[in-house]
Amino acid sequence: MISSNTTHSIFLGLIFCAFLILGGNQASAQTTSLGGQAAAIELSPLNVTAGANFTARLGDYSGTLGSGDISWYINGVLQPDKKNQMAIVLVAPAFGEPMKIEVSRGGGKISTIVVPQEIDIITEGTSMAPYFYQGRATPSIGTRARITAAPRMFYANGTPVPPSDVLYSWNVDDKIIENGGRPVLDLVLPIFGSPLVLLSATSRDGSATYEKTFYIETEEPSLQFYTYSPLTGLSRNAIQDSYYQTTNEVTLRAQPYSIDSTVYNNAEYGWTIDGGRVNNTTSDPQVITLQKSGSGGVSTIGFSLRNLAVLSQYAENTFRVDFK
Secondary structure: OEEEEOOOOOOOOEEOOOOOEEEEEEEEEOOEEEOOEEEEEEEEOOOOOOOOEEEEEEEEOOOOOOOOOOEEEEOOEEOHHHOOOOEEEEEOOOOOOOEEEEEEEOOEEEEEEEEEEEEEEEEEEOEEOOOOOOOOOOOOOOOEEEEEEEEEOEOOOOOEOOHHHEEEEEEEOOEEEOOOOOOEEEEEOOOOOOOEEEEEEEEOOOOOEEEEEEEOOOOOOEEEEEEEEOOOEEOOOOEOOEEEEOOOEEEEEEEEEOOEOOHHHOEEEEEEEOOEEOOOOOOOOOEEEEEEOOOOEEEEEEEEEEEOOOOOOEEEEEEEEEEO
């Protein structure tokens, strides 16, 4: 048998979550005349990533070009092995390095410039986690999240576009979000499903553009138990199914993950011992001290936490403690 007592509270900060790196390209192309016919150079995928393969295709809008007398040039150098091909596979250059693609036929020539770009998309949520947590947890359903776009965009000549000269437009689940063209978007995540975000970034002069679609992934709330010592602090090893205690007392912390840090503004929570509620009067509701009673034995310890403002935010867990 064991009993509960109050103990020290420890500081728990906010941990911000981040996930997802995106690639893109800046390309300038025009539909023009090639051998007297309407044509253009088409890229696939449109967002070319540095060092990755992509396809450049001669778009024959008249349907009469055929594959004869076609020559491809990369940065002004003729590519003999690509003679008379309607589509060629290329390797993209490094980020910010321009690649000029030209195709000629019947005395005419058209071109496009590819400059691989990158925008890091960082999704931050106010999730709870211990101070030593090194990972970046994804946001939880029904909570606030902040999305930040960190661009590395370039003009056609390879000159970087200053971040202050990039304007953004956001679309979430087919709804345009007005935020003044800023690179930061704050929103409340839905209880069901993952929001679909369309981000469009454009330089102020309109010559460099980037567009990407992505989902905001959410994570289900969870809960782990850790031992706590006034001398060494919070253990970095979570308790698994069972814990063996050789002294007469142990202090535990129930640590939620992927639950909003403001949950205790409107929450239902509590500890249990062998299924019965414990009157835990500690100033930190996530901390409890267990004491050996009599000759000791095995008991099941539990903790649950529910956000009454977002009922889908709920976490609980149990483990067995054996006082020897």
